[in-house]
Amino acid sequence: MKKMDHRMSSRGFNRADPTRRGVARMVLGMMICLTWLYPISGQSLLEGEFGDIDLGRQLVEPKRLPTLKELREAVRKPQMASVLMFKLYGDGHNYYLPVWSGDGHRLALQRSDLQARSSKLLVFQTLSQAAPTQIDEASTAYDSSFRWGMPSATSFVFARIESSDGETQVYFSPDGTAPLAKTSGNGRHTTPSLYERTDGIWRLVYEDDGQLIHQAWNADGPVEAPVPLARGASPRWHREGTRLLFTRERSRSGPAIIYDIVVRNLQKETDVVLPTDPSHTVRSPTWSPDGDHVAFYVRPPGESKPWKIQVASAQEGGGRPLGEDVVVNPNFGGEGPAWQPDGRRVWFFSHAKRKQAYYPLLAADIETGATTLVDYPTRCTGPNDLAVNPACEVPEMAFVAHDGRPQDVFVLFLNHY
Numbered sequence: 001m002k003k004m005d006h007r008m009s010s011r012g013f014n015r016a017d018p019t020r021r022g023v024a025r026m027v028l029g030m031m032i033c034l035t036w037l038y039p040i041s042g043q044s045l046l047e048g049e050f051g052d053i054d055l056g057r058q059l060v061e062p063k064r065l066p067t068l069k070e071l072r073e074a075v076r077k078p079q080m081a082s083v084l085m086f087k088l089y090g091d092g093h094n095y096y097l098p099v100w101s102g103d104g105h106r107l108a109l110q111r112s113d114l115q116a117r118s119s120k121l122l123v124f125q126t127l128s129q130a131a132p133t134q135i136d137e138a139s140t141a142y143d144s145s146f147r148w149g150m151p152s153a154t155s156f157v158f159a160r161i162e163s164s165d166g167e168t169q170v171y172f173s174p175d176g177t178a179p180l181a182k183t184s185g186n187g188r189h190t191t192p193s194l195y196e197r198t199d200g201i202w203r204l205v206y207e208d209d210g211q212l213i214h215q216a217w218n219a220d221g222p223v224e225a226p227v228p229l230a231r232g233a234s235p236r237w238h239r240e241g242t243r244l245l246f247t248r249e250r251s252r253s254g255p256a257i258i259y260d261i262v263v264r265n266l267q268k269e270t271d272v273v274l275p276t277d278p279s280h281t282v283r284s285p286t287w288s289p290d291g292d293h294v295a296f297y298v299r300p301p302g303e304s305k306p307w308k309i310q311v312a313s314a315q316e317g318g319g320r321p322l323g324e325d326v327v328v329n330p331n332f333g334g335e336g337p338a339w340q341p342d343g344r345r346v347w348f349f350s351h352a353k354r355k356q357a358y359y360p361l362l363a364a365d366i367e368t369g370a371t372t373l374v375d376y377p378t379r380c381t382g383p384n385d386l387a388v389n390p391a392c393e394v395p396e397m398a399f400v401a402h403d404g405r406p407q408d409v410f411v412l413f414l415n416h417y
Contacts, residue, residue, distance in 0.1 A: 057086040061377035074415040082376045083413045089132060090408030097335055097385050098398040098409055099146055103153040104391030107398060108146045109409060121146050121158055136179060145334050149194035150237050157192040170206050191334065195237040205235040205244060212246060234284060239291045242267055247282060261285050261296055263314050274312045284336030288343040289390060293366065295337035295346050297328050309337045309346055311366045322364035323371065325352040329384050338388045340417055349383050357381035376412050379403060
């Protein structure tokens, strides 16, 4: 299975107008991507045909796996288009915030009942699992703010509300096993971000009642005691562990806080403040895959104003607004704009393009601002929390949507980027 996975990742899709060899590679990538995830129902594949394959999932559209000929035709089309969509999971609960691991194999989910104040974190260690596994089955606490560690593919951190008074602690797992608390005492320790250095030192940044805190440890114990970095939120480590992206408090008026988007160079102890309109609300910054750019949500003053995505150079600032009336999760601010693996586009849903409760998928080019619309099955409504597989060059996207009353998790494959 791991060999097939590596093969799939290294033989990804070429872009539009491929050669015959490129088409073959794209089709092979799609075939492997669709078949290695799920068990084959006991049949040998005929040359040029998939045969009778049971994905073990409810197909949304088409109702069967595409044939080899259909895949070849799909990847030759210059425009991006849906190839296959299926329901990954749904059990009557509402799901949120799918998050891919860095290697693109694992998918974490949040199952929440906002009115009952119940929230659990679950993980598909592989998408061949019939159902995800709950983190810490014995716990009755409220878990949220899940984030995979960097660059590790199995470590993770999250925030847990353990008491009725709202005190929240950060929990850590180095390898996907039972998590342990990494904070203690009074306060709300939330929005953690984790990085593992090659020398075995773990670095953790989290928010403690509006103050960003950094701490470090290794197998022998603490390396650096917790120290404050800035008043802010939503920290994210750069892929090399030398810079930190976060929102920093600029001003506040009562409960309302105005933030800047900041990139801190931890080696030089310098900050780059990305230019934004001082009257606008900003939130949920994310790094581009190569770490050269930053994308975040921005909105003019007023709760009813529409969100856009702004992209800027992490070194120089600048950038441009992208999209219009972007769908943003109002309840959870942990995940920001979704980048495709090569960093050329960000992906999102938009209220501006909706048809009743159906919102098409859009991709915005960060250089030109040009937007491409991609339709998927209209049976799924009210989509949110888009997550693009960061390691697979075959376009594979997870998001939540309604197919009935509950909010389930879906996976969509496109023909190419």
